[in-house]
Amino acid sequence: MSSADRKAQIGVTGLAVMGRNLARNFARNGYTVAVHNRTYGRTRELVEQFGGEGDFVPAASSEEFVAALERPRRVLVMVKAGAPTDAVIEEFAALLEPGDVIIDGGNAHFEDTRRREAALRERGLHFVGAGVSGGEEGALHGPSIMPGGPPESYESLGPMLERIAARAPDGTPCTAHVGPDGAGHFVKMVHNGIEYADMQLIAEAYQLLRDVAGYSPAEIADIFGRWNEGRLESYLIEITAEVLRHTDAATGRPFVDVVADRAEQKGTGRWTVQTALGLGTPVPGIAEAVFARSLSGHAELRAAAAALPGPQTRDGGGRMAPDEAAAFAERVERSLYASKIISYAQGWDMMRAGSEEYGWHLDLSATAAIWRAGCIIRAGFLDRIRGAFTNDPWLPSLLADPAFAKELGEAQQAWRDVVAAAAAGGVPAPGMAGALAYYDALRSDRLPAALLQGQRDFFGAHTYQRTDREGTFHTLWAEDRSEVRA
Ligand SMILES: NC(=O)C1=CN([C@@H]2O[C@H](COP(=O)(O)OP(=O)(O)OC[C@H]3O[C@@H](n4cnc5c(N)ncnc54)[C@H](OP(=O)(O)O)[C@@H]3O)[C@@H](O)[C@H]2O)C=CC1
Numbered sequence: 001m002s003s004a005d006r007k008a009q010i011g012v013t014g015l016a017v018m019g020r021n022l023a024r025n026f027a028r029n030g031y032t033v034a035v036h037n038r039t040y041g042r043t044r045e046l047v048e049q050f051g052g053e054g055d056f057v058p059a060a061s062s063e064e065f066v067a068a069l070e071r072p073r074r075v076l077v078m079v080k081a082g083a084p085t086d087a088v089i090e091e092f093a094a095l096l097e098p099g100d101v102i103i104d105g106g107n108a109h110f111e112d113t114r115r116r117e118a119a120l121r122e123r124g125l126h127f128v129g130a131g132v133s134g135g136e137e138g139a140l141h142g143p144s145i146m147p148g149g150p151p152e153s154y155e156s157l158g159p160m161l162e163r164i165a166a167r168a169p170d171g172t173p174c175t176a177h178v179g180p181d182g183a184g185h186f187v188k189m190v191h192n193g194i195e196y197a198d199m200q201l202i203a204e205a206y207q208l209l210r211d212v213a214g215y216s217p218a219e220i221a222d223i224f225g226r227w228n229e230g231r232l233e234s235y236l237i238e239i240t241a242e243v244l245r246h247t248d249a250a251t252g253r254p255f256v257d258v259v260a261d262r263a264e265q266k267g268t269g270r271w272t273v274q275t276a277l278g279l280g281t282p283v284p285g286i287a288e289a290v291f292a293r294s295l296s297g298h299a300e301l302r303a304a305a306a307a308l309p310g311p312q313t314r315d316g317g318g319r320m321a322p323d324e325a326a327a328f329a330e331r332v333e334r335s336l337y338a339s340k341i342i343s344y345a346q347g348w349d350m351m352r353a354g355s356e357e358y359g360w361h362l363d364l365s366a367t368a369a370i371w372r373a374g375c376i377i378r379a380g381f382l383d384r385i386r387g388a389f390t391n392d393p394w395l396p397s398l399l400a401d402p403a404f405a406k407e408l409g410e411a412q413q414a415w416r417d418v419v420a421a422a423a424a425g426g427v428p429a430p431g432m433a434g435a436l437a438y439y440d441a442l443r444s445d446r447l448p449a450a451l452l453q454g455q456r457d458f459f460g461a462h463t464y465q466r467t468d469r470e471g472t473f474h475t476l477w478a479e480d481r482s483e484v485r486a
């Protein structure tokens with residue numbers, strides 16, 4: 001049969017690392033896949049290099065691509081987020097018919113997805129904003145996929161996504177219909193926010209082990225390797241050990257010592273924090289991680305502050321004795337674990353708030369379930385979060401789950417010691433310190449917010465509520481300081 005006669009069950013347009021590997025994943029799973037890219041070279045390369053893996057229908061034009069698809073047509077767009085995605089959606093929407101499905105698997109902002117979904121719905125097209133996580137390798141071997149959009153589109157698309165998605169240890173596919181319009185991209189955005197927080201906490205643990213305990217990168221790699229066999233087991237801990245063990249071929253030095261210490265970001269972490277601010281949900285763990293990346297890139301600020309005095313280091317900052325270092329590493333593990341619980345709790349708070357704001361009815365247990373494998377934050381830990389929200393879908397916070405609460409209680413003294421050691425040693429640990437402050441703030445009987453309310457009332461007559469009576473009050477600060485009802 002010529003390629004003109006073959007009909008594909010799915011088409012992928014945008015064949016850079018993610019699109020190419022998702023197309024290969026579909027083909028390896030027995031689907032006929034139409035492939036298209038703005039620049040035809042990528043399409044040709046894919047078919048030349050990987051054509052033997054399955055059934056691809058290469059298309060040189062968008063018309064040829066659409067003609068190669070069976071009805072209803074399913075077009076997966078994997079191009080740069082933002083204006084390119086709008087341009088590609090418009091290009092294909094003009095060629096599609098009512099009932100056809102456009103899936104955006106890029107890292108779109110969920111508000112853009114809501115706008116696109118509404119506009120395409122008007123034209124009779126189904127639009128599925130699908131978060132995809134797992135990077136290049138995940139796309140090929142099984143990513144975690146978070147599709148939103150109209151539930152009816154999942155009826156035909158869902159089984160295909162379930163075939164190519166990662167499998168959790170219990171065998172269930174790491175994909176599920178997340179909710180309407182922008183829900184899939186919202187959840188993917190929060191995933192990335194949690195990813196930022198996780199990475200920052202791991203980076204802080206590394207620096208504490210290095211600068212306070214005096215371990216070398218290779219020794220820290222071994223410590224992370226051991227942690228990866230315990231409750232911190234996760235893809236991010238595993239790759240951290242790999243990165244720390246790696247030696248730069250050109251210099252023979254640890255790789256981590258030759259990489260410029262300026263962390264970059266494409267924007268999903270920042271979107272998470274901006275959205276959380278709008279929702280009024282505190283996510284300081286994610287915010288600290290975004291700011292830490294931003295601070296690392298401010299060369300001028302860093303140069304201006306480089307000569308400021310730091311603390312007097314213990315014995316001139318040498319290595320701790322082996323027993324002392326091992327005990328410190330144990331406390332860092334506890335601090336990392338406790339801080340991790342806090343940042344995941346904040347991510348789930350945000351999903352609940354987003355769900356309420358947009359009427360998505362997100363299943364908080366299902367979200368944890370589809371992150372157990374395939375995605376960047378995959379870990380056994382996610383199964384415990386799934387369990388917590390399965391036991392109690394109305395859990396007000398992950399911190400209220402009895403098992404997590406118990407672990408936080410057990411870790412808290414070590415956590416305090418580590419944050420204190422970081423401060424004493426001049427090691428920046430905003431993630432761990434912020435997580436501890438969040439923990440202490442939430443469990444506080446009284447917060448200094450009462451004083452803030454007094455200040456606001458003093459300078460702006462902004463009023464306050466009392467603990468002992470209903471109502472809104474104002475004190476006549478500039479007069480006789482008597483209290484009036486506002
Ligand atoms: N890389 C990753 O690990 C992950 C990426 N994502 C998201 O997946 C999407 C694809 O990512 P990735 O594979 O890295 O590719 P890139 O984000 O680097 O995008 C490159 C692709 O976009 C196409 N493109 C760019 N501008 C246009 C345009 N104006 N019109 C048509 N096509 C255009 C390119 O075509 P051409 O070849 O002609 O230049 C190429 O196919 C992005 O939205 C990204 O955010 C999601 C999860 C992980």
Ligand SMILES: O=C(CO)[C@H](O)[C@H](O)COP(=O)(O)O
Pocket residue numbers: 107132133134135192195264265266267268269376
């Ligand atoms: O989506 C992803 C994984 O889930 C990407 O890897 C993520 O966008 C990387 O983000 P950044 O470049 O901001 O670190």
